[in-house]
Amino acid sequence: MPAEVPAPRIVTLTTDFGAGSGYVAEMKGRILHARVPVVLVDIAHDVPAHDVRAAAWLVGQACPAFPQGTLHIIVVDPGVGTRRRLLWVRAGGHEYLAPDNVSPESGVLTRVLAATPAEAVRELTVPAGASTTFHGRDVLAPAAVALLDGVSPDTLGAAVTDLVTIAPPLPRQTAAGLAGEIVHVDTFGNLLTNLPADQWPRLVAAGRLCVGGREVGRLVRTYGDAAPGTVVALVGSQGVIEVAVVQGRADVTLAAGVGTEVLVP
């Protein structure tokens, strides 16, 4: 038996189920029926319930950090059991299994597909007997097992050619200055904007930016460059301009959140 063990495959999971819900474990149990060894990695299970936009951020942040060949399963699915499609997507050497919850705001793959276009897309066939409320367990997990066991993606369902992807919000040039918005609040309360790092020189020239009308004038290289409690702006680890409170929470101090306007005058 030892000589037959193949190299392990990496599978990530992103859901709004809650880590200890039992639903995550049901999915893992099914996925581990694959004959190949699997390394399961939790990206997040505490995505706010039904918050497709928050999931899209996490997927865009974390999935590309994994090695090529990783299979990512995302289940934030307010439309479970309705006519929304379930998809297999190959992009940038990674595979994704996720609901096609395209909405006026975003789908869970919005950010990842904005960075790396889809190379192939299939609509998963829903197996007979699948529940109407838990397609993560009854459609995505079996598809994952099939893929891990070497089944061709072509057999999972029909090719999709009309996938709609929506670009994340871009900053706009306005009379008042460069206008962007907060697109993510991290666990430290740091406010991540959609102003890319290459706008830093412009911010330095302006000397300040405004977050929801509150002015932030302390521009630093890293959090530790100012005293605890100081409101600072910096280029963070996600390649965008961030606003933070040193060893504090900028979301609380500035009463700001996703969607709050950011302006570089």
Added chain:
Amino acid sequence: MPAEVPAPRIVTLTTDFGAGSGYVAEMKGRILHARVPVVLVDIAHDVPAHDVRAAAWLVGQACPAFPQGTLHIIVVDPGVGTRRRLLWVRAGGHEYLAPDNVSPESGVLTRVLAATPAEAVRELTVPAGASTTFHGRDVLAPAAVALLDGVSPDTLGAAVTDLVTIAPPLPRQTAAGLAGEIVHVDTFGNLLTNLPADQWPRLVAAGRLCVGGREVGRLVRTYGDAAPGTVVALVGSQGVIEVAVVQGRADVTLAAGVGTEVLVP
């Protein structure tokens, strides 16, 4: 060395320790002393402290989803260090290590053993030097290592022949109708009843059910079949009738929880 690596074994963990407590990690560290590669899967560590009934639900929901041969370790153990027994149980092709915390209400294996009777049971011998307060680390983890390394379960301790298992609460036929109860509230606030899916036609004929005296008349196939905020009943993914609020929390809206009466008139 490569050619000597055997196939990995799956080990699940269910505790009330808290995911970041250090106690979970201590157990994992011990388990990973096994010579066989181990895939560790967390089922839940945020079971409410000492809540044997909640743990029994999760174990019954999640453990059977794993492949045969999986070893499940459960540590929700208000009686740690007292005379309650620690057990090894084989049932349905799975192995379980858990305290025998049978109580007037339930033990952690209640639901799983109601579905699949125990084939073999042993009482674990408590090793000399074990702490009196952390038998998960000092008794269950060493037993797991022994089992993973191929030791016969017969050597773990004496055979148990008087295992008491308690059937989960069953619905009753009353003058007012079919009476059941809420047996689990999931992370979305959905209320899972003990009315099995095969009672759905009866519910459809009645046209409504009552949860703690509140009437629910909207019967649907899946959550997305009604507008956000609607209170609905449906057959959920766990094979029982559920009451939910679409994209909301039924436990809050209906002020209901485990034990709340459910009636199909």
Added chain:
Amino acid sequence: MPAEVPAPRIVTLTTDFGAGSGYVAEMKGRILHARVPVVLVDIAHDVPAHDVRAAAWLVGQACPAFPQGTLHIIVVDPGVGTRRRLLWVRAGGHEYLAPDNVSPESGVLTRVLAATPAEAVRELTVPAGASTTFHGRDVLAPAAVALLDGVSPDTLGAAVTDLVTIAPPLPRQTAAGLAGEIVHVDTFGNLLTNLPADQWPRLVAAGRLCVGGREVGRLVRTYGDAAPGTVVALVGSQGVIEVAVVQGRADVTLAAGVGTEVLVP
């Protein structure tokens, strides 16, 4: 390919990022670029933000439970991007990658190095292009991959000979008795003191101890030896004297926390 799969390596992670933050997953994605199979184990990601002392406790509790050869990565790093060093440390057959956040109170390796002196220490070279705010991803994870892939630690950076480690607080003999303090509150609300288990006979002789001025007179062998709600003292699983409330929370009942004085008269 099967015959080329080497034995897996264990890597643990302790951070204050929050389990579902995306930052943890970014680190895991990078670490899994190692060519050797890796078993990732989360020790904790919900360490209070920037709380080096809490992290030091967890690291001291959990890391030594793992097999020799385990690589432990700790990222609780209020000084990220400043001149504090990032270290590779070998101690007791384990390897550690962590910031050298020595402070008046403690660094994250304080407790583990108090138990097992460092055998070798290197200061990690920060790669060109590393962010200034996420050295876990940009410095520690690449160092982990290098180590897992067999690179000599000597190539990671210069040898460190001036590592400062601070002994955890020790109990003191005072006129009023043996004075210690609460050094950790666990997830159950149990209060762990710095009074070692070998002081138990002295406590038994005194018949009581005081926690922040509140007297605790019920000395037991394990939690289940007293009725729910009773305040008890016992020798717990961490080798120190603990104060607990049976099936309750001692931190709440006694209004005590880390730093609260403990006195055996």
